[in-house]
Structure formats: C-alpha cells, structure tokens
Amino acid sequence: MITYRKATAADSTALTQIRMENMAPYNQDASTQDLETLRKSILHHFESSFADGSFITWLACDGDNIIATSGLTFFRNTPSMTNLTGKTGYITNMYTRPEYRRRGIGSKLFSLTMKEAVAQGCGRLVLYGTPMANTMYKKLGFEDCAGYMTYVPPAEIGDDI
Numbered sequence: 001m002i003t004y005r006k007a008t009a010a011d012s013t014a015l016t017q018i019r020m021e022n023m024a025p026y027n028q029d030a031s032t033q034d035l036e037t038l039r040k041s042i043l044h045h046f047e048s049s050f051a052d053g054s055f056i057t058w059l060a061c062d063g064d065n066i067i068a069t070s071g072l073t074f075f076r077n078t079p080s081m082t083n084l085t086g087k088t089g090y091i092t093n094m095y096t097r098p099e100y101r102r103r104g105i106g107s108k109l110f111s112l113t114m115k116e117a118v119a120q121g122c123g124r125l126v127l128y129g130t131p132m133a134n135t136m137y138k139k140l141g142f143e144d145c146a147g148y149m150t151y152v153p154p155a156e157i158g159d160d161i
Contacts, residue, residue, distance in 0.1 A: 002067070002105060004112060007057040012046040014066050015057065015093075022095040049073070056120075057093060058112045060105045068096035070109035072117055083123035091117075091127035107136060114140070 007015060019042050020035070027035060049055030054075075060068035071093035079086040091113055096106045117125050129137050134144070 001062075002103075003061050004108060005059055005061065006116075007050075007059050007069075009047060009050040011057075011059065011066070012043055012050065015046050015069065016043040018066060018069055018095060018097075019093060021097070022093070056113075056116055058109050058116070060096070060100075060109055062100070067100045068105045068109055069093050070106070070113040072113050072120075074120065074122070079123075085121050085123040087120070087122050088124045088126060089117035089120065089122035091125060094127075094133060106133070110136070110140065 016039060020039055023038075027038070030038070046055070055071060055073050057069055057071040059066050070091070073090040073092055075088055075090065076086045077083065077088060091110075094106060094110065096109075114125070125142075127137065127142065129142075138144070
C-alpha cells in the first residue's frame with residue numbers, strides 16, 4: 001500500500017540517495033570523487049534546508065521504502081502585481097522510481113506540494129519540467145515561459161561587468 005507523508009530531517013540521507021538516482025543519467029561522465037562531492041553537497045542542502053524551513057518535501061512510500069518525492073523550495077522576490085507576497089515556491093525533486101511510474105503517484109505528490117505552496121502563502125510557483133512531465137504540468141495549469149536566462153558565475157567577477 002502506498003502512503004504519503006511530509007519528509008523530516010531524518011529522511012535526509014534517503015532523499016540524498018534518491019536525488020543521486022534521479023541525477024545519474026546527467027552525471028555519467030563524473031568521477032567517483034566528483035559524485036561523492038555532489039552527494040555530500042546534496043546531503044548538506046537537505047539537512048540545512050529542513051533546519052531553516054526553506055524546503056519541504058512530500059514522500060510516497062511503499063512500506064518503509066521511499067519510492068517518489070516532490071520538493072518545494074521557498075524564496076522571496078520583491079512583491080509585484082502578479083505576486084503580492086513576493087514568496088515563490090520552486091517545485092523541485094519530482095521523481096518516481098521507474099518501477100512505480102504511471103500509477104498516479106507523481107500526480108498525487110504534485111497535488112500535495114501545490115496545496116502546501118498555497119498554505120505557505122506562495123504567490124507564484126515555478127518549476128523546470130522535463131519533456132516526460134511537461135504534459136502533466138500543463139494539464140495542471142502551468143504555462144511554458146520561454147526566455148529564462150541563467151548564468152553560472154566564476155569564482156571571481158572582474159570590474160568589467
């Protein structure tokens with residue numbers, strides 16, 4: 001029987017393992033040392049984010065086994081007419097182990113996460129979807145907003161910027 005619950009800091013190690021599984025296809029060329037550094041960084045993220053309340057995650061469990069996750073990271077922007085609170089929820093870590101997919105588990109977790117975001121006062125929700133999941137997100141009212149730009153800064157930025 002599948003059960004759903006909110007994660008606690010005690011789940012950080014298990015969540016780290018699931019996140020590593022989720023990211024494995026993107027990290028195939030990483031060294032063992034780099035993967036260990038990443039694992040430690042993810043574990044630290046979960047532990048510190050649970051401690052400061054900036055992250056909430058819902059879990060689907062089959063017995064004691066975590067089979068799917070849905071995370072919600074909070075951040076604030078300056079309020080605007082489209083987000084009067086300025087509080088934004090970034091939906092992340094949506095992952096269902098392959099053998100449990102296509103059973104509605106991800107949709108249930110997503111619903112719990114959306115309700116949590118509203119209860120926490122988020123005026124906007126954002127996520128980065130995959131082609132496999134985007135159909136579900138669109139059905140739930142998310143819109144594809146092209147044009148987001150990202151930048152990975154170097155260790156030091158010179159005066160020429």
